[in-house]
Amino acid sequence: MNEQDKLIQEQFQKLPLALQKALGEIPWKSLVNEIARLHNLKPEQVESIETETMFILYGFESPDDYVSNMVRETGIAEDLAYVIANEVNEKIFKPVSVKVEEAGKQQPTSTSIPELKPENLPMVEKGEMVHEVPHVEAPNPKSQIPNNIEIPKEEKPPIQPAKSAYVGSQDPYREPLS
Numbered sequence: 001m002n003e004q005d006k007l008i009q010e011q012f013q014k015l016p017l018a019l020q021k022a023l024g025e026i027p028w029k030s031l032v033n034e035i036a037r038l039h040n041l042k043p044e045q046v047e048s049i050e051t052e053t054m055f056i057l058y059g060f061e062s063p064d065d066y067v068s069n070m071v072r073e074t075g076i077a078e079d080l081a082y083v084i085a086n087e088v089n090e091k092i093f094k095p096v097s098v099k100v101e102e103a104g105k106q107q108p109t110s111t112s113i114p115e116l117k118p119e120n121l122p123m124v125e126k127g128e129m130v131h132e133v134p135h136v137e138a139p140n141p142k143s144q145i146p147n148n149i150e151i152p153k154e155e156k157p158p159i160q161p162a163k164s165a166y167v168g169s170q171d172p173y174r175e176p177l178s
Contacts, residue, residue: 019096026096
């Protein structure tokens, strides 16, 4: 597979799935060959028209440039290029467009999120009934302690200054001042 074929394959993969499917269902290459045979074009001209049509379908080129590109690449007259472009439009572009629209209508327009049951709710088995439990206030632990109980305070020993880890209380990494 050469570089051009890889590029074409990558571009095809980037197309929307509906368009990929439509291009697979419609034999657009054989239709281009049929149109070209009706106008007695040479094989290299047929190949150029097929390439230009593919460029439009795959989104490489704008449809506005189709006729001018066909004239430039094949060397055919502009009048003949317009006739071929109209036939390609009727036999290929419109059916592809219709297929893409149909595929778009078949797909759901909005993605729905599946409903998940909350895990914190009780599970009700078949044959069981849901019952209501009355709300009970949580007890306040401070209200249960009597006020007349004294809590002894712990006395902490006084904090001692840190002992020097240096020999002779001198930092070996400092220069003497004298």
